[in-house]
Amino acid sequence: MTEEELAAQAAAEREAAEKAAAEEAEKAEVAAKSALAELPDWAAKEIESLRREAASNRVSNKALTEKLAATGATDAEKLKALEEVQAANAKLVLDLAKQQAIAKHGLPDIATALLTGNSEAEIAAAAEALALVIPTKQPEPQVIRPGDLKSRRNTLVDHNGKSGADLMRDLISKR
DSSP, X not given: XXXXXXXXXXXXXHHHHHHHHHHHHHHHHHHHHHHHTTSOHHHHHHHHHHHHHHHHHHHHHHHHHHHHHHHOOOHHHHHHHXXXXXXXXXXXXXXXXXXXXXXXXXXXXXXGGGOOOSSHHHHHHHHHXXXXXXXXXXXXXXXXXXXXXXXXXXXXXXXXXXXHHHHHHHHHHTO
């Protein structure tokens, strides 16, 4: 048999199976409707809703299956593409783990290259070890401007009892 004959035979078998499944579903629906009549209204409505959702999912599944078959990709190609996506995802997860470890331990960004490991736990352990050796990021020094001293008037006092704001005014007025 040629490939065309095999494809035609497979299509005919699929159609026959779908027709048989549709007939069985119709018989089951008739039987279920009689059983639904015995249930409370809220339960019958919920079951009908679930059935409509299942039918919608079946139609969607069938459309996606046909679309996938139309692409002509072999199983090996699909598997290769899936493996590539999974590898890229794993790399992104490890990069995120490195960034989280650096932020947690206050390491400089350059330390990312020094964090090695194939799992989040290994990266966390490496970051902890690096934190013991590499100095962590220091907070930026606070710069006090003359306008900031107004709010700290009572907290900044020199030896003569003048506030920091008064000292600043004296310096500015002497210019």
